Amino acid sequence: MSEPAPSEWRDDIFAAMKAADIRQVGYVPDAGHTRLIQRCQGEPGMTAVSLTSEEEGIALAAGAWLGGQRAALLMQSSGVGNCINMLSLAKSCRFPLTMLITMRGEWGEFNPWQVPMGSKTQAALELMDVLVYRVDDADMAGETVTAALDIAFNGSLATAVLLSQRLIGAKRWVK
Amino acid sequence: MNTAEHNRPRSNDPRLDRRAAIRTLLEKRGDLLVVTGLGSTTYDAASVGDDDRNFYLWGAMGAAAVIGLGLAIARPDRRIVVVTGDGELLMGLGGLATVGVQQPPNLAIVAFDNGRYAETGMQASHTDAGVSLCGVARACGIDTVLDIGSDTALKELAAWLHDFKRTLFARVAIHADEPPRVLPPRDGVLLKTRFRRALGAE
Numbered sequence: 001m002s003e004p005a006p007s008e009w010r011d012d013i014f015a016a017m018k019a020a021d022i023r024q025v026g027y028v029p030d031a032g033h034t035r036l037i038q039r040c041q042g043e044p045g046m047t048a049v050s051l052t053s054e055e056e057g058i059a060l061a062a063g064a065w066l067g068g069q070r071a072a073l074l075m076q077s078s079g080v081g082n083c084i085n086m087l088s089l090a091k092s093c094r095f096p097l098t099m100l101i102t103m104r105g106e107w108g109e110f111n112p113w114q115v116p117m118g119s120k121t122q123a124a125l126e127l128m129d130v131l132v133y134r135v136d137d138a139d140m141a142g143e144t145v146t147a148a149l150d151i152a153f154n155g156s157l158a159t160a161v162l163l164s165q166r167l168i169g170a171k172r173w174v175k
Numbered sequence: 176m177n178t179a180e181h182n183r184p185r186s187n188d189p190r191l192d193r194r195a196a197i198r199t200l201l202e203k204r205g206d207l208l209v210v211t212g213l214g215s216t217t218y219d220a221a222s223v224g225d226d227d228r229n230f231y232l233w234g235a236m237g238a239a240a241v242i243g244l245g246l247a248i249a250r251p252d253r254r255i256v257v258v259t260g261d262g263e264l265l266m267g268l269g270g271l272a273t274v275g276v277q278q279p280p281n282l283a284i285v286a287f288d289n290g291r292y293a294e295t296g297m298q299a300s301h302t303d304a305g306v307s308l309c310g311v312a313r314a315c316g317i318d319t320v321l322d323i324g325s326d327t328a329l330k331e332l333a334a335w336l337h338d339f340k341r342t343l344f345a346r347v348a349i350h351a352d353e354p355p356r357v358l359p360p361r362d363g364v365l366l367k368t369r370f371r372r373a374l375g376a377e
Binding site for chain 1: 210230232233234235236237238239240241242243244245246247248249250253267269270272273276277363364366367370371374375376
C-alpha cells in the first residue's frame with residue numbers, strides 16, 4: 001500500500017492532540033483515520049494502542065487518567081455501538097474522554113450495512129450524555145478537536161467529534 | 176457423553192479461599208496500585224481494608240484489565256495489579272490480546288476463578304466447562320502465566336507482585352462461595368479523585 005496522500009486536516013487534528021498533551025491513543029483502525037494513526041504511532045511522546053474492540057478504549061482512557069495521562073480514542077461510527085455500556089464508566093466517574101469518529105453510513109456510502117449504526121451514531125452518543133461536535137468542513141477539523149479536548153479535560157466530560165463522510169470522502173465501491 | 180464434564184480440568188482442585196487469598200496478596204501491598212473487577216473481587220479487595228490506591232469497578236464489566244493497561248502505560252514507575260473474576264475477564268477477552276500486544280512490564284492481572292457468576296446467583300461460567308484463562312493468556316502472548324492452586328504458590332505470587340519485570344497473568348483457583356460482602360465506596364467520582372490524589376495526579 002502506498003503512502004496516503006498529504007491531508008492537511010488530519011495533520012491539524014494531530015497538532016490539536018499534541019497541543020492538548022495527549023499521551024495515549026487507543027484506536028480501532030479505519031481507513032479514514034489511517035494517516036492520523038500513523039502520525040500517532042510515529043510520535044515518541046504518544047503510545048498508540050491498537051484495540052480489538054472500541055469499548056476497550058473507554059477503559060484505556062480511564063486508566064490513563066487515573067495515572068495522570070491524557071488519552072484520546074480513534075474509531076469509526078460502527079464502533080460507537082460497541083461502546084455504549086462502557087460509557088457508563090466515563091459517566092459514573094466523570095472521566096474526561098474524547099472520541100474522534102470517522103463517519104460511515106452517510107453521504108456516498110456503498111455498504112448498506114453501515115447505515116443502521118451510522119445513522120444513529122450521534123443519537124446513541126447523546127443518549128449516553130456524550131457531548132457531540134460534528135465536522136463537515138476541513139478548515140474546522142483542528143479547532144473542533146481542540147474544543148472537544150478542552151472541554152473534556154477542563155470539565156471532566158465525555159466528548160465526541162464526528163468527522164463526516166463527506167469530509168473524509170466516500171469509500172470506493174470497486175477497489 | 177457430556178463433553179464439557181469430560182474436558183473439565185482437574186487442576187482446579189484444590190481451590191483456595193478467596194478472602195484468605197486476597198489477604199495474602201494485598202496484606203503487605205507496599206506501593207502497589209490495585210484495580211478490581213465489578214462484583215466479588217471489589218468486595219474481596221475492600222475486605223483487606225479500603226485504600227485510596229484501590230480503584231474498584233462497580234460496573235463496566237470487562238474493563239478491569241484494560242484500565243490496568245492504561246494505568247500501567249501512564250505510570251511505568253509503579254506496579255499495577257488488576258484483581259478480577261473469571262466472568263469479568265471473559266467479557267473482555269479481547270483486552271487480554273491488547274495487553275499481550277502492549278506487554279507493559281509493570282502490569283499483573285490476577286484472575287480469581289471460581290467458574291461462577293457469583294454476583295448473579297452462582298451460574299456456571301465458561302471456565303467451569305473447561306475454558307482455560309491461562310490458555311487464553313498464553314495465546315495472547317502474555318509473558319508470564321501462572322496457574323495458582325496452593326497456598327505455597329499463592330505466597331510466591333504475593334512476593335512476585337513486588338518484583339515482576341514482565342507482564343504477568345495469574346489464575347487463582349478459588350472456592351465457589353459467597354463470603355459476607357464488604358462494600359467500599361460506590362461514588363465513582365470519589366474513587367477516581369482520591370486515586371489520582373494518592374498518585375499526585377490531582
